[in-house]
Amino acid sequence: MTSLGHWAGVLVTAPLVLLARAVDPLLRAWQRWTGIGGMAAFFLLPNLLIFGVFVLIPIVLNLAYSMTGGTEILLAQRPYVGGEQYARLLECQDYSRPLTCREDQFWTAARNTGLFVLFQVSLMVAVSLVTALILNREIKGRGFFRAVFFFPVLLSPVVVGLIWRWILQREGLLNLLVVNLGLEPQVWLNDRVTAFAAAVGVSTWAHMGFYTLILLAGLQAIPRDLYEAAEMDGTPPARVFRRITLPLLGPNLAVVLVLALIRGVQIFDEAYVLTGGGPGTSTLFLTQYIYEVGFASLLRNPGLAAAASMLMAGVLVVLTLVQLRLSRSSAGGQR
Amino acid sequence: MSQIALKGVTKSFGGVSVIHGVDLDIETGELVVFVGPSGCGKSTLLRLISGLDQPSAGAIEIDGRDVTRVSAADRGLAMVFQSYALYPHMTVRQNLSFGLENTRMAKAEVTGRVAEAARMLNIEPLLDRRPTQLSGGQRQRVAIGRAIVRNPTAFLLDEPLSNLDAELRVSMRAELAALHARLGTTMIYVTHDQIEAMTLASRIVVLRAGRVEQVARPLDLFNRPANLFVAGFIGAPSMNLFPTRAEGGTAALPGGRRVPMAGVPEGSEVTIGLRPQHLRLAQGNEPGFDLRIALIEALGTETVVHGELAGTSGDTPRRVFAILPGQPGVALGDILRLGFDEAYLHRFGPDGQRLVGPGRP
Known part of the structure; x- marks a missing residue:
């Protein structure tokens, strides 16, 4: 051999x-x-x-498209309109009420995305942190559980969306369970609140393994001696967590927060497969709006979609700069 | 009554037994040093005393109270870790006060204790710095300060000087000795460095493979090693050990010189030990043995000679160390005739234990 x-x-x-x-x-x-x-x-x-x-090149092209009008696909055939598409997107009587805006769908999607980011990122950070803390303990089958929590990260977002649609749809697995328990079946994906919650939950489930891994790495980098010194001092567990674990995990938590924010703003595939943006527009997010305005609607408007993309890119650039700054400071600073 | 007592303390990790029934009494105010080769269990024993690990069997008493199942925090001990274990995100002041704040001590007293420890250790100007802004020696002081503020029954120090450079280690060693003298608090100190053990200890506990080989004052350990292991471990360079046989109340050393060997059965395998310091250049026709010099370490005040016994240069040349005073002007390859005083011989029986017999030490 x-x-x-x-x-x-x-x-x-x-x-x-x-x-x-x-x-x-x-x-x-x-x-x-x-x-x-x-x-x-x-x-x-x-x-x-x-x-x-x-x-x-696509970014530059996108910028160029955002300053053109019409429905033609080829840039050369599109008339130059300057900042008109941006003005159209930003034209609004009251930004807190999307229906008063000229592009109400854009603002609905923006509001939904904002809410999604708020709930999903909070949930993601909390769940990843708790999971990392548990997996950092000397529990039986630790290696197995680490793999289990990371496994969904390896799945394609479309597969994730499909799996959960089969579970949550009207004739899905969850309702089968509910009926077997003698309860009324629910329309999980056709109710505004539960559909939104499902999008938040499924997206968290799909990506938490990645963030858990970052936090676990951070936890393992905290020297055991520090905990033993705290133990010698009789420090209660809650104080150890608050005064030692959390501050030392700070750089990792910040990276997780910003990465989850960036990913949250970009939410599309799994939510689109799961709910298609519905019911109504309750799970319509910015990327889906851009996709539909640019490609999927009958009256497609590539210029408007490109302008919306540029606005979203602006938000992402700011978040990315924050992330770069945080990772640089955590790499440069000593623990 | 001893202040800290270990009674048949045993520790196993899984199926591996690392501490085998250790009995030890430590008196109030002593500075006891655990010394031994890597993996001998000295740090494990310290952790068992601290309460960070639990013994598999046996009991630990502090001030007459059985603390075997008492948590680390409630044993009244303070520990200085090898890595210092300072909280990197806190200032020196916060590091010092962190443990006291757990006890809900009045703020004024916390401040007072921190100030007192800082003054004692000369770290007052560093109080608002973070550990990463300190040198190794300064961090070491802060780690000791963190133990001092707790006013513990005893200090446990786990190789506290091993991360310092040689020069700083010497000065910190002196500071630790002075601190012990000033505080008068019991200290248990783990090290693999013999010099630290010899210079600091009231008593030294020599450990090997989880067992206590000998407990004695430093010079007693040097002068009267209880067995071959201690004889070889304590002293640098280590003691020269010559295996030989008892015949007619004597035993032969290399070179043929016979020395008295009483108290063992005729024909038994014995070992005779001679410290390198106790070998000297033979005078006139004085009996001794010949050494071919293989390496010379000239230290100025003395010269360490590594040699092979003449006539053993085959496959297994017998290595012998000798420390000669001053600068004797020897060269590589020279053959020296070395003599010794019988009073300095150490005799060990077939079981490796020291024989009580003629001669000192």
């Missing part, structure tokens, strides 16, 4: 070694010509190209 493994290794590595030898003189010549900086640029180039084609 050993020799089989050995020859398999040789077969795999030999072509790579030959390739490396072939390109080595070229790379050396390039480095002599451009220096270390040029070499670094050369290695970064593939990723920069991908970033440029799939992120940078």
Whole structure:
């Protein structure tokens, strides 16, 4: 077996070694010509190209579309309208009442997204923290539970949405259980409150493993000695949590908070598959609004969708800057 | 009545037994040092006394009270951790007062105790800094201060100087000794450093594989090691041990010199020990043994010679250490004839235990 493994290794590595030898003189010549900086640029180039084609150019194009009107798809065929789409989105008598706005659906989606972020992020941080605290204890089957909580993160959001729709729909698993218990079946996804709660809950379930992992890493980085010193001092558990665990977990909590905020603002796939934005517009979120205005409605308006995208991007940029700042300060500061 | 008493204390982790029935009495005001090689159980024993770990069997008493099942906080002890375990997000002042605040002590008293400890340890200017802004020695002081403010029955110190550089370790060692003298509080100190043990301890507890090998005052340990392990462990370089055989009330040393060996059956395997300090250059026709020099460590005030017994240079040359006073002007490869005074011989029986017999120490 050993020799089989050995020859398999040789077969795999030999072509790579030959390739490396072939390109080595070229790379050396390039480095002599451009220096270390040029070499670094050369290695970064593939990723920069991908970033440029799939992120940078679309952003610029999106900005251009947001300043055009009409229903044409090709940019060249669209008339320039300046900031008209933005003005249309922002035109409102009373921002707290979406129906008084010209683009009432945009403001409904914005309000729903705001509420979603508020509830989902609070729930996410709380649930992830509690889960991480439990998984950080020396409980039986700790490795198994860590895997179980992380598993939903590996699922496609569409699969998550479908699974929970099968559970929560009128003839779903939950109602089967409810009926078996002798209770009245509920229309979980057709009620404004329960549908919204389902979107919050399902999204939390799907992503909490990721945030739990970040918090667990933070908890494990807190030296055990600190807890033992507190134990010697007779510190009550609640005070240990408040005065030691929470402050030392602060940088991780901040990162979790901001990442969850960013993800919350972007909520789309699992909620769309789960509720389709309904009932009515009760689970219509910004990304779905943009998607529908730009692509899915009969009177599609790419310019308006692009303008809405730019406004949402503005919010995300601010949140990302906060996140970068937090992660830089937590990386630079010592625990 | 001893202040801290261990009675048959045993500790197992799963199926692995790490402390085997330790009995120990520590008197009020003593500075007892646990010393032993890595993995001997010295830190585990300290944690059992502290209450951070529970013994599998046996009892621990403090001031006559059985505290075996009493929580760490209620034993009245304070611990200084190897890593210092300072709360990194709190200032020095907050670190010092944190434990006292748990006891609902009046604020004025907390402030007073913190100020007193800070004054005693010369850390007053550091009170508003965080641990990351302190040097290793300053952190060490804060860790000790955190123990002092609690006014404990006894201090438990787990290798407190091991993270400091050599120079700082020497000065902190002196400070700790002075602190112990001033406070008069019982201290239990864990270290693997013999010099710390010898210089600080009222008594040293030598541990090996979870068992107490010997408890004695530092010089008694050096002069009268109870067995071969202690003889080899205490003293640097370690004692030269010569396995030999008892014949006709004597035993032969390398070079053929016979020394008295009473109290063991004829023909039994015995070991004779000689500290490197007690070897000297032989005078005239004085009997001794020849040593071929393999390494010289000239320290100025003395010279440490590593050598092989002449005539044993085959597969298993017998290593011998000798410490010669001053700078004797020897060179690698030289053959030295070394003599010794029989009064300095240590004799160990077939079971490795010290034999009570002729000669000191």
